[in-house]
Amino acid sequence: MNQHPDYLLNKIKSPADLKQLSLAQMQQLAEEIRTLIIEKDSVTGGHLGPDLGIVEATIAYHYVFNAPKDKIVWDVSHQTYPHKMLTGRAYAWLDPDRYGDVTPYSNPEESPYDYFAVGHTSTSISLATGMAKARDLMGGKENIMALIGDGSMTGGVAFEGLNNAAIEPHNLVVVVNDNQWSIDKNVGGLTVALKALRDSNGQAAANPFTAMGFDYRYVADGNDLEAMIEAFKGVKDVDHPILLHINTLKGKGYQPAIDDEEGHHWVMPFNLKDDSSKAPASKPSPASVAVKTVEEAIDQGNKRIMAINAAIPGVFGLDDMKVNYPAHYVDVGIAEQESVGFAAGFAKEGATPVLFENSTFLQRAFDQLSHDVAANNLPVVMVVAGGTISPNSKTHVGYFDQVMLSNLPNWTYLAPSSLAEVKAMLKWAIEQKQGPVAIKLPGGSVPEGDPENTLENYDEIKYQEVKHGEKTAILALGATLEKGIKAAEELGASLFNPISANILDTDCLDQLAKDYDLILTLEDNTLDGGFGQKIASYLADKPVLVKSFGLSRMYIDTDMSFAKILEDNHLNVDQIVADARELLD
Incomplete structure (x- = not known):
């Protein structure tokens, strides 16, 4: 049910409707959009500060330009809530x-x-530059724009994009949304340059953008809103590359988001009355x-030892550490490739880097994970978080890191199933020097485990028998161990904790092939190239049947429910049990 039937936004079905409004009406629209963002995020959670800060720029863009013929690429795209409201999707707010x-x-x-599925940072300029080149080749005249900011400029590919965008012969506009933040505070030398430009009203002599050849504004x-409309009118149809630098306030319109930018970048459901979280009191977690x-x-x-973070301290709860252990903490900005390269250099000098990375962003650092770390066999330690099986956006799924990492030489990928294993594995990884180690934090409800019965040494991987049974052996990796316990109970099967996804x-496997008719593998990662396929490949010439359960090679998006994901991939306990019984019969 529409909770605001009197809102102007109800009349905006496309940007064409927006163009009929007066300035005063568009200012009213901005307030409506902010109210709706706050109301919805308080119920569902979501990105708050970034979207509140970009409202006027979004309205001005769609008022001046002619989308979808004119094209804008939103970097990160977590600040597209206002854009979506103005392009026929307001019903979702x-x-x-x-x-x-x-x-x-x-x-x-x-x-x-929307022109691209974008979920992380720094790619918009490269994407827009490619679009502009194609437009010119095919004789088009539309405006092409990249909107980057909210920390995206700390990623290295942004500079690669700027390097090429600056020499484009025709229309290309790069908008730098400078709100002085990423998820945490912006870091690095670029922040100095941006501050100098803000402090001088854009007149600072040391301007990195004009030095590269951009027409800077x-x-x-x-x-x-009025200033943004004039600024966009000024860059529309200009036949050369322009960089438009705009100073915005992250969290505008909601004081708690201004007072605590990091805490309100992305929020869990909260109470509108006092901004208090609706989430239950926090308990010890893998992070x-x-x-x-x-x-x-x-x-x-x-x-x-050094904790290294790529601008996501909140994911791991690193805020206290950066205050209490400043000499042992570094944030490199939203630049995963930089974080891994930095860690490789740190390890080469004999120190111990502990990388805190999000699974869904880690693919950006594949080259560094492979060449800089694995090819040099450096004892880099990496803690990987960020969801497993979940109906999140296709750009924010957390089930590809295992395949990406575990198939690189020298890496050991450990998959703890309890809090006790998280601690034991990380303690061992910090002390060992035999090579790089990744530890994937389990998602969902994680048991505490028994420290006294938890392995302390992982120099050799030895599968642990959790339960003894007959006919069927279940190898349940990491977070799937609890599911394995239930399936083993119903099947009267043996259950093993395999500890590692790739070692x-x-x-143990040779013995299982002799003692059992069927081996089941469970994992919460993609099956192709994953743990189960490694087991099946090794046992291919043994007299035992292997059945692997995991995720299909696909992107899961928000149009799929968690229940549907489990059902489609036969990951419910009753499905696992039924499939096993059918195979045994």
């Missing part, structure tokens, strides 16, 4: 019953106004255990 009908990131399958208040383990290592005298306990 006006109607609580339809809150889940629109994806949280740009999505070409959803709308002709500055808007001191990017939340002034908090990992951070505590690093802190304990420092307290116990390990002065060579096989061949002695």
Whole structure:
């Protein structure tokens, strides 16, 4: 049910409707959009600060330009809520019953106004430059724009994009949305240059953008709708590359988001009355255990350890560490490739880097994970979080890192199934020097485990028998161990914790092939190239049947429910049991 039937936004079905409004009406529209963002995020959670800060720039863009003929590429695209409201998708904010009908990131399958599925940072300039080159080759005249900011400029590919965009012969506009933040505070030398430009109203002599050849323009208040309209009119149809630098306020319109930018970049559901979280009180989690383990290592005298984070301290709860252990913490910005390269250099000098990475962003650093770390066999330690099986946006799924990492030489990929294993594996990884180690934090409800019965040494991978049974043996990796326990109970099967996704306990597997008719493997990652396929390949010439359960090689998007994902991939316990019984029969 539409909870705001009197809103102007109800009349905006496309940008053509927006163009009929007066300035005063568009200013009213901006307030409506902010109200709806806050209301919806309080119920569902989502990105808050970035979207509140980009409202005027979005309205001005769609008022001046002629989308979808004119094209804008939204970097990160977590600040596209206002854009979606103005391009026929306002129902997903006006109607609580339809809150889940629109994806949280740009999505070409959803709308002709979205040009790319974008979910992380720094790629917009490269994408827009390629679009501009194709337009010119085919004789087009439309405006091409990249909107980058909210930390995206700290990613290295942004500079690669600028390098090529600056020499484009025709229309290309790069908008730098400078809100002085990424998820956490912006870091690095570029922040110095941007501050100098802000402080001088865009007149600073040391201007990196003019030095590269851009026609540079500055808007001191990017939340002034009239100023943004004039700025966009000024760059429309200009036949050379322009960089438009706009100074905006992240969280504008919601004081708690201004007072605590990091905490309101992305929010869990909260109470509108007092901004308090609706989430239950926090308990020890895999991430908090990992951070505590690093802190304990420092307290116990390990002065060579460094926690390295790529602008996502909130994912791991690193905020206290950056305050209490500043000499042992570094944030490299939203630049995963830089974080891994930095860690490789740190390890080469004999120190111990502990990378805190999000699975869904880690693919950006594949080259560094392969060449800089694996090819040099450096003892880099990496803690990987960020979801497993979940109906998130296709750009924010967390089930590809296992295949990506475990098939590189020298890497050991460990998959803890309990909080006790998280701690034990990380303690071992910090001390060992035999090569790079990744530890995938389990998702969902994670048991504490028994420290006294948890392995402390992982120099050799030895599968642990959790339960003894007959006919069927289940190898349940990491977070799937709890599911394996239930399936083993119903089947009367043996259950093993395999510890690692890529280092096989061949002695154990040889024995299982002799003792059992069927081996089941469970994992919460993609099957192709994954743990189950490694087991099946090794046992291919043995007299035992292997059945692997995991995810199909596909992108899961928000139009799929969690229940549907499990059902389609036969990952419910009753399906696993039924499939096993059918195979045994």
